[in-house]
Amino acid sequence: MNVRENLESLLALQEIDSALDTAKRKYAALDRGADVRHEYDTAKSEYDSAEQLVKLTETELSDAQLECKGVEDRYKSEYTKLYSGKITGSRELQDLQAEVEMLDRNAHRLKEKVDTLAIELDAKRLRASELKQVATTAGNKLRKHLEKFNKAAAIIREEAASLSATRTEAASRADKTLLARYESVRVARGGIAIVVMQEGEVCSGCRMRISASLKQRVNACTEIVLCENCERIICPQTKKD
Ligand SMILES: [Zn+2]
Numbered sequence: 001m002n003v004r005e006n007l008e009s010l011l012a013l014q015e016i017d018s019a020l021d022t023a024k025r026k027y028a029a030l031d032r033g034a035d036v037r038h039e040y041d042t043a044k045s046e047y048d049s050a051e052q053l054v055k056l057t058e059t060e061l062s063d064a065q066l067e068c069k070g071v072e073d074r075y076k077s078e079y080t081k082l083y084s085g086k087i088t089g090s091r092e093l094q095d096l097q098a099e100v101e102m103l104d105r106n107a108h109r110l111k112e113k114v115d116t117l118a119i120e121l122d123a124k125r126l127r128a129s130e131l132k133q134v135a136t137t138a139g140n141k142l143r144k145h146l147e148k149f150n151k152a153a154a155i156i157r158e159e160a161a162s163l164s165a166t167r168t169e170a171a172s173r174a175d176k177t178l179l180a181r182y183e184s185v186r187v188a189r190g191g192i193a194i195v196v197m198q199e200g201e202v203c204s205g206c207r208m209r210i211s212a213s214l215k216q217r218v219n220a221c222t223e224i225v226l227c228e229n230c231e232r233i234i235c236p237q238t239k240k241d
Contacts, residue, residue, distance in 0.1 A: 001175060004221045007235045009174045010182050010194045016167045021191050023160045030152055033145040040138040047135040050128035057124050061117040068110035075103035178224065185232055194233040206230035 001009070078100045087093050171179060186193035195205040201215050202208065208229040210218070217225045218234050225234050 002221075003223060004236075006175050006178055006224070007194070007221070007233070008238070009170065010178065010233065011196070011235055013167065013170050013174060013179075013182065014186075014192070014194045016163055016170060017186065018191065020160060020163045020167065023156050023163065027153065027156045027160070030149055030156075031145075033142060033149060036138070036142045036145045040135070040142040043131065043135040043138040047128065047131040050124065050131045054121065054124045054128050057117060057121045061114065061121055064110060064114045064117055068107065068114050071103055071107045071110055075100065075107050078103060181224070182233065185226075189230060189232055192232060194235055195227070196235050196237055198237075203227040203230060203232065203234060205232040210234065 078096060081087065082093070082096045082100050087096060174182075182193045189205065192205055195203055197210060197215070197218050198204045201210045201212075203210055205227060206229050208227065211228065214225060214228060214234075217223065219236050221236055226232065227234055
């Protein structure tokens with residue numbers, strides 16, 4: 001390969017590498033949905049807590065209902081006993097009367113507790129169903145976002161894979177010594193190792209004016225010429241440019 005062909009093969013490589021860099025930047029800049037995920041996690045955890053409260057209140061209510069039923073049953077049986085005529089001793093009757101009154105008070109207190117818990121349970125169920133709706137909406141939003149992200153990521157990965165394959169092929173055709181120089185300048189100079197000399201003879205890498213002697217050497221195309229300022233490889237404008 002002559003110098004011009006070598007430079008052209010490096011330019012082609014530079015184009016692929018820049019496209020790969022752009023793909024990498026695009027991939028890194030993709031919105032991975034941290035905000036929507038946070039929104040969903042928060043909504044889900046609020047719903048879970050609300051559902052937990054519903055379960056606790058359900059248990060509390062059913063315990064209170066059971067306790068209330070027990071007291072009511074005891075009240076009924078003691079009340080029946082009190083007026084059965086079977087108890088005749090006045091002390092015994094007094095004690096029984098007192099117990100019936102105590103059971104009656106307890107039954108009332110427990111009924112009130114059951115009513116209060118039933119109202120609380122309704123409110124908690126309503127709250128949980130509202131939060132479930134919020135969590136479902138947030139979940140759908142997250143799912144849609146991830147679908148969109150995965151689609152975009154797959155396109156970029158595919159593009160990058162195809163560019164990488166082209167790059168491997170292009171690199172295998174390039175001169176090994178020149179390729180090594182290209183690679184080291186690329187690392188040192190933000191990804192751009194070879195530039196085309198622009199109208200007005202500036203290096204398009206660093207925008208510095210190229211000296212007349214350097215310009216001559218570039219245009220002669222008999223050697224690899226580096227910019228005196230940024231050390232990027234300078235390529236003459238091709239006819240098609
Ligand atoms: Zn330069």
